[in-house]
Every structure is written in structure tokens, then in C-alpha cells.
Amino acid sequence: MTHFRKSIATVLLSLVAGAALADATLLNASYDVARDVYKDYNPMFQKYWKANAGESVELKQSHGGSTKQVRAVADGLEADVVTMNQANDIQFLAEKALVAKDWAKKFPNNASPYTSAMVFIVRKGNPKALKDWSDLAAPGIQVILPHPKNTGNGRNTYLSAWAWALKQPGGSDAKAQEFVGKLLRNAPLFAAGGRDATTTFMQRGLGDVLVTFESEAEMIAKEFGKGNFEVVYPSLTMQTEFPVAVVEKVVDKKGTRKQATAYLEYLWSKEGQENAAQNYLRPRDAELLKKYGAFFPPVKTFTVDEVFGGANKAFATHFKDGGTFDQIYVAK
């Protein structure tokens, strides 16, 4: 019976996927908008691996909401590598013993091959003259952001505003909480996700400012036209990381550890870094960052580790049930 089912499954799979002829197959489970990055990166790695290891690799991509993706991996999606946009999500897999406990040390730069920054998208000509976080908390301004409790976008916005308030003269956690509360009260709604927030702002025309990733601004330009909005860099904002990890349990089972590790390592190569830059993600390579300087104006950033003592701690303090977000929101 098992045999029968197995053969049905195999027949169906091969029907759909076509026979895999590669020496190894890797599945990369990734976040929503990473497709362009890996669409260009995968052929580059295939070429590199063929030339250096003499093997052909088949590369498959799975994209979805970052948290949904790691849940799927925990439930048995056989991804060899995960490339996410939130450290929490990879930490979740570490707790389930699917990735190494010290995953952040397995690769350089906190295992994040490229970064982005949280920026403001404002209407053309910046009619409300929004320059910094303080302007977003001013009365009468409408801020569009996804839900801070369960989206990376929303959390980054929340923490950016918090860090900015903390670094102001006389700043304290209590003052920061008050400031973030003011800013959140300017949100007419919380969008369900990054894309949803963009639609709310660009298509429905709601709000004065949208807070999102710098890299996302270029995607918005692609769909809605460059002339329809402006990007504003606040005086201090979060450097967002895009951590990657090998899924130990899967590569051990499939025997793909070597290929999976090389696949991620190659993200730090010149080619990999340049590809990130071309997709509007800030490369770690200083030379390339300079070369693509037109995309990446200098901006003062902080990392979650510096200000909040790590993504896990930030999450526990601010977004767990009863955290500062809940306190602010109940107070509202």
C-alpha cells in the first residue's frame, strides 16, 4: 500500500516537475519580495558551482510571508536553505533544532549578506514637509504601516521610531514609549503586510507617509511610476538585516550540506554582492556600496543589536503579549 502510494506520488511529482537531471537539488525558502534577487542570483551560482565543483545544481525557490515560510519549514517543507528578512524567523527554526543554534555566526556580518534601511515614502513634492520621525508624530499626519505586532515591516518601523526617540537629548524608554504611542495614533489603520500597506498608500491614496524598506521603494517605482512619490531619509533609522541559514536537518537528510553552504557563502562574493546592489539592497562590500552610491545615499543607521540587544530581546520587550505595543495600544 505504501509502495503504491509512493509510486503515485512519484508519478505525479515527475509529471509536474519534470525529471530532475541535476547532481543536487536545493530548495531556497525565502520571503515575499526576494524573488528578483534570487532569480538573478541562482543562475550565477549554478555557473560558479559547475566551474568550481563540476556539479550541476538545480535550484528551486519558495516565496511567501517570512513567518509563514519558517512555519512551513518547521512543518516539513524540505528547504535546504532559508533566506529571510527577520532574525526572529530564523531563531524560531533554531529553537526547533532545524538550524544551528549559532546560525548568526556561521556566516559573516551576522549571517546577513545585504541590508536595507527603513525610509519614508511621501507624496510627490512632500506637501506636508515630513523630514524626520518627529514630523510623523505631529497632529494631523496620517502614517501608513503594517501591523507592528506581526509583520517585519511594522516592527522595524516601530523600533526605528523608538530608537530615534531614545537618542534624542534627554531621551528615555518612557519618553520613547510616549513618542511611539503618538506616532501609532496617527495610523488610520494597520495594513496586513508590506504589500498591503503599499496598496493602501499608493492605490487607495490613504495617508501622508508610508514607512517601508528602502529596497521596496524601487519596487513601488516599478509598478506605480517613479514620479508619483518621493523617498525621505530620516536622521536615524534601522539597518534591516536579511539573515540566511542552512537548514541542518534537511541537508543532513538529503546530503546537500556542501552545496547549500556554498550557495549561501557565494552571496558574499563580488558577483553576489553586486546582484544585491542591483536589486537595491545595500551590499556589505564597501567598494560596491560606493559604486552604487546613487541608489544608496548615506544614512545614519542603528542595528537592533546595538539599541535593543538583539532581535529576540526586542521582540520579547515590545511585541510579545503584554509588551510595550500592547500597553500603548490598550492606552489608546
Next chain:
Amino acid sequence: MRGNKLTRATQEPAWVRYTLLTVGLGFLFFFLGLPLVAVFVEALAQGLPIYLEALKESETRSAIWLTIVIALAVLPFNILFGVAAAWAIAKFEFKGKSLLITLIDLPFAVSPVVAGLIFILMFGSQGYFGEWLAAKDVKIIFAVPGMILATLFITFPFIARELIPLMQSQGKDEEEAAISLGASGWQMFWRVTLPNIKWGLLYGVILSNARAMGEFGAVSVVSGHIRGETNTLPLHVEILYNEYNAIGAFAAASVLALLALVTLVAKTIVEWRMKAETDMLNAELPGEKTS
């Protein structure tokens, strides 16, 4: 003149009729017609060549293909189950009959997302059979078998639901006559039952097929979203849209809409044939209409 008065007495005033008609048609236009047109307008926003290019993409093609494969894969199971269940319920009395009817309706009541999660709980690596399946290297969740199972769960009531009232209204006289004239069980089924229910069955097949191709929630949970492998059309539309690829998303959506339109036409033809057949029967057997 007298005829006119009579009609007037049995009809609502003209303004009521026209208001109702306008409201009804207006609603249809704004909530069904306009979005349908919008799908094609958006898909063709940058011209036909770019639209065709978007459809030619291998991931979109594989999504179309997978959608059809899944719809075809669930069909035999749905027919078998639907006919068997409807037959048992319509032609026999047994204990637990009402329980069976309730169970058949279960997928209508359960949210598709929950249905998908049920399969994760059963076959996911942390689920009841997860370890056993992993040891045998059988992939159900995040692979095509899981998607077929989820679609099956969502679509299995359609055929039974369509056939039960039909078979109940037909009664079992003809089958009893066939048996008493010496037909075997199979002969009775092929020559009496099946011809009687064929249009109803086809109608159910079309409905369940439409649902199978359009299903999002349950399939999304168990798919794993592997491009070119476990993405059906509805899932592919969402992903393309989230990636700011509006043309690709609407092009894929237009294919879904076309499939839906084909279904609609097929459904209308079947409905029309069904009605023609009953009218004919009623005309032939004027005295036996009551059952």
C-alpha cells in the same frame, strides 16, 4: 383593454419593476462585470505582446498545468464518492444516515484554511503521521499529494449534494423494475441509474471542478509555494501580486477567469439540457408526474 387591466392587477407598477431591475443589474455590473473586465484591462495594460510574454513564463505555465492536473486528479474520487454516497442516501434506509448527510456537508462548514491546517496536523513533520512518513521518505505535505488531498476535501460534497435531491425525486421504482426483470446490479446501474442521473452528475462535476481550480485557502496552507512545482494558479496570482508584478498577476488571473467562463458556459448548457429532458419526460408522462 380588459386584458391590460388584468395584467396590471397582477403586476407591480412599472417604476417598481424598473427600480428593482436597475438595482439588480447595477449590482451585477459593479460587483461582477466590472471586476471581470478590470482583470483583463490590467492584464493587457501594457499591450498584448507583454501579456503573452507573462503567460509564457515557465512558472506561470507550470502553475496552469498543475491546476489542471489537480482538478483532473480529484475528479475520479469525487465521482466515485459522490455517486456512492448519493445512492446510499437516496435509495436506502440505514442507521446513521443523517450523520452521513451532515458529514458530507462538513467541508462547506469548515473554513478552507482550517481544512489545510488539519492536513498539516496529520502529515506535517510535527503531525501525527509526520515521523512515520519522513522515515519512509513519503512527501505529502508541501508536495502535490497534499494539495490533491486538500482539494479533495474541499470539493467532495459538490457531486453528492447535486445528486441526492435528484435521486430522491426519481425514487427507486425503475431500479426495482430492472431487478425484477432479471438485471444484475451492474446492468441496473449502467442502464437505468446512470442515464437518469447523467446530467445531474455532469453538473456536479462542473461545480466541483470550478471549485478545485479556484481553491486558494486550503491549498495555500499545504503547498509550500515551491515555484514551478507546487504553485497552482490562484497561489501564483497572489505571489506575483506581492512581488509588484501586476501584469503577471493579472495575466495569470485572466487565465483563471477564462477557465471560470468556460465552466459557466458548460454549466449553462448542462442546465439547459437537464431542463429540456425533464420537460420532455413530463410531456410524455402526463399522468405520472406525482411521485
